[in-house]
Amino acid sequence: MQHARRRGLMASACLVLLVGVLAGCGGSSSSSSGGSSGSGGSTTGHMGGTMVLAWNGIGSSIDPAVDYDQNWTLLNMIYDGLVTWKKVGGSDGNTLVPDLAQQIPQATDGGKTYVFHLRPGIMYSDGTAVKASDFLRAIEREFTVPGPVGSFYQGIVGGDACAKTPKSCDLSKGIVADDAAGTVTFHLTAPDPDFLQKLALPFGYAVPSNTPDKEVGPSNPLPATGPYMIDHYTPNQEILLVRNPKFHEWSKDAQPQGYPDKIDIRLSLTSEAEVTMVEKGQADWMYDQPPSDRLNEIATQYTNQVHLNPVPQVYHMALNTRVAPFDNVKVRQAVNYATDRAAIIKAWGGPQVATPTCQILPPDFPGYAAYCPYTTSPGDGKWHGPDMAKAQQLVAASGTKGQKVAVICTPDEASKAICLYFVSLLKQLGYDSSIKVLSAAVEYPYVQDSSNKAQISFSYWYPDYPSGADWFDVVVGCNGFHPNSSASANLSEFCDPTIQKMTEKAIQTSVTDQAAANQMWSQVDKATTDQAPWVSLFLPKHIDFVSARVGNYIFDPNVLVGGILIDQAWVK
């Protein structure tokens, strides 16, 4: 997915940085490789208190059918789905566990049918019971409520028809809900190895079966199943979560009881203000990444309150493979050779905040095998330095010198800095380059629309779930390219038939043999990197800056949390 904010997928043990200090509670360790460190009885003393969070958003949708990752950190504490990812730290945080379902079913009928048995006795915060038909309503709303995500569930029987005519959407054949027996049966048109992962996304959260097709607004949130519920939401000012009195813990892995009594989220703050608030203890955590000019300050003066964790987000320059000069693979490779990733990382905040990469897949991802051809002394999979000579050679051989290139970015500081670097670099390589800054609201749809002929733009990709398909079948795959549409995630318009065949084979194989599929994804990664639809730049580290009183910091890498497990942190 694009434009997601703070996410984490798999922590790497050796990159753990620091521990949250808590005075008085007998210490606590929190490392991203460890699991949840609260152990039984000694933690009851930490129950209670009000946790204050600071966010510069104006608040996003609190309707799970509409919100696409802005609010997922909150939504996953309020609502539940059939399955979810474990709420623990470390790479275990990416394991699927049953949530409102009793167990994770095996797919039957050639991988096309899943039968879930609901846990009995779970209630919404308004007292009504969770029923099987609630899930039918939830998925139907993905199509009927105006929003982004019908495509995730189009594989369900009836999904295609729903996508075409949402008004008459009827998924009752694809999702058979038996309220009496408490079972939900999904029928797919074709086996989908990632189906369970898709169900774990908030789009699959249970909603009362009488929820209408309109988006839910801040004044009337949906009733909660999780440990917290929304007390009130004043747009631009505050969201207040309080304990859900009807919640009882049914699975510690899926939805543990939370420690703070209240969670108070302050909105519309500037990142600078947020840093100051956390420093002074007026906020316990800042949602947003600290601005780069405060990094040194918090790192040196509040060292123990800073936590760094890697995330599978790949920042890159997307090169349009159908527009000159980047329609020539030599040119794309040349830019890859010439790019000094260390300089780019400096613009981002230094080598402790970002790690360089040359390829598509991020480290520790299923199918990742370190590969970097675009460096001096290649061979060990690591990037060492730019190879300007090779780059000049390739440019000369391509015969494209002197052509005009416009580098597109958004007005934020880092984006401008990186684009200006590429403008200078392209000039050095002999092109007539210039920078084109588009406002954030306009830039992303603009670069997706192939009729705009965007040549090179600064972008990133953050996977929705840990599968190679989310990369090679979406952002650099044929299925992700829709010509002349502003909804075309494949900015490079890259579609290579050979690689596409490899991708399809890998998807097929992963239904039965994940390990073999992962081998195939490595090959796809290598082949795609060689074709250079991107100039892969770096993977940022996610920075959590917490106040001095916060204890039990746990970094949960899965896409719902992608950072600190808020309700598992101690404020008392």
Place this chain on the structure above:
Amino acid sequence: MSTVGGLEHPIDPLADAPPEGWVAGRSPWALAGHKLVRNRMAMAALAVFLGIVVVSFMGPFYADHIAHTDPFTSQLTATTVINGKRVDVLQQGGGVLKLGETPIGPTWQRNYFLGADSQGRDVAARVLYGGRTSLTIGIGSAVICSLLAVIVGMVAGFYGGVTDSIISRGLDVVWAFPVYLLAISIATVLLTQGLTIGPFSISASSLWLPTLIIAVIYVPYVARPVRGAVLSVREKEFIEAAIAQGASNRRLIFNEILPNVITVLIVLLPLMIATTILTESALSYLSIGVQPPNASWGTIINDGQQLLYTRPWVAIAPGIMIVLTVLSLNVFGDGVRDALDPRAKLRVKD
């Protein structure tokens, strides 16, 4: 035109030469000029303003020959020599974590006099270049605005009637549209695609866009006094006399109305430039004015915002330049107004 020296020597209008003892008088323009020159504060302000203009346009010279830097290319990995030691321009953070890359602060020497910004560029050189841009846009848009306002105001004032009504209503609408809102709206839209009218096309990163936008939004501000000046002249009796004598419209406009209008413009111009410079800096600060790779004082203040707590000079320096420029224009403008029209009925809001 000549003025009468005194009543004790009656004039013979048919005489060829002025009678002896007469002192040749001065034209009102000359009088005003003389008064202005004797206004020391106004002259000092003019000197400051011209000084700033000269220094700003010497930006390229400073960058090439004094600072030896290119303030427009990316300098992320650049190094420089301070006190004999070669240091990185962007330096890694300290402590255990070593987070962040901080640009060097002011060296107060030829290289990086005011330090570097977050891309390693020389701030002092950029402030000078930024001055070029800000002054060009400020003066350019004030001049264009005046031209447009003169046309609009004169047409409205001269022809009167329905034309005047329509134009005045139009000015009302533009004027009621809050200046900032109008500017932001137009800028947001035009900056995406640039402007194309028939054969003329302006790219989104051209300096013409902010210039034209600012010029257009202040037209009502200038057109009203212009129109007022036209109306006030029209009503004077000597116009009636001139028309009775058979003077053509053209003669009226050029000989009677235009000089009056020009007085208004001369008084307004320094203040207009001050206003346009402030407006341009506000728009650039909001990232909808001057676009990269061009720099103006406003964009540099925006850059400095990210570095405010660590390298404040990036934000302080361009601000000081703006204050000095606008202040000197305001003082000079006051002097001009005092010289030309000390009892100015122009209740201009600065």
Place this chain on the structure above:
Amino acid sequence: MLTFVIRRMIATVFVVFTITVLVFLIFFHTPGVDPARKLAGRNPSPETIKAIKHQYGLDRPLPVQYVILMEKLFITRDLTSYSNQGQKVVPEIVAATPVTLSLVLGAAVIWVVVSIIMGVAAAVLRGTIFDPMLMVLALIGISMPVFWLGEMANLITQDRYHDTFLFSWVPPLGYTPLTQDPVMWFKHLVIPWLVLSVLYIGLYARVLRADLLETENEDYVRTARAKGLSERRVLLRHTLRTSMISFVSLFGLDFGVLVGGGALLVEVVFGLPGVGLLTYQSLISLDLPVIMATVIYGAIFIVIANAVVDVGYAWLDPRVRPA
């Protein structure tokens, strides 16, 4: 008089209407701006975009879309934002208004009081060194970009001198409602009040001084002096009162603009979630319904302020009424 008022009101409505049409055209008809794409969120499929277009009536002709928008805004009042789709626009503006009002009212009190003192002092002390000194101060106030002054204030109060007794009370940037915590509300607003008022103090001090000096030459003032009234009496009773007419009318106009969102630079710099900030955010994110609503809100305030000032002026000074 009544016809004058009615005529002004009609003109007001006409102007606001024109503004809404202009804004609509600017934003709805711009190349590169596709409201349906924005509504569709992240990574939609092309079919989703088409469906949304239809659902929101964005595939209808422009005049129809305009009418639908106006209807949703004024009649059914359920217009929702494009950026935050559950969020109704009108409550959003209503929530932001007290912030702007707090900012502008506080600053207005400060600038009116200080500028009157400065203007009167400068006029009375004409001939001494204080007059030009005060006027230079006023000029400096006018010459500072307000956003820069705000940044400098932040630099001093939030960072450099934050830990000293002078500024340790300054809270981080943001806003607390008056009803929630009056002390905090005050602390958040003090520095923004001062920054916003600097510009206007300069303007109004100069205007007042110029007005005072001009009315000094009027015949009725000379008469008062000739009658033997003291200078102070002359000043306070006669000249000040007349000068206040234009002072008040200017104030009405400026106040209208500021409440309508003109304080956006101060709101941006100090992180105050008022109407100005909302306007700016909606413009930047091309959130068309919110843009339309904030523009109308602002235009209404300004135009009403204009009309009130015109009417008030005409009522106060019969010479000004049109024939």
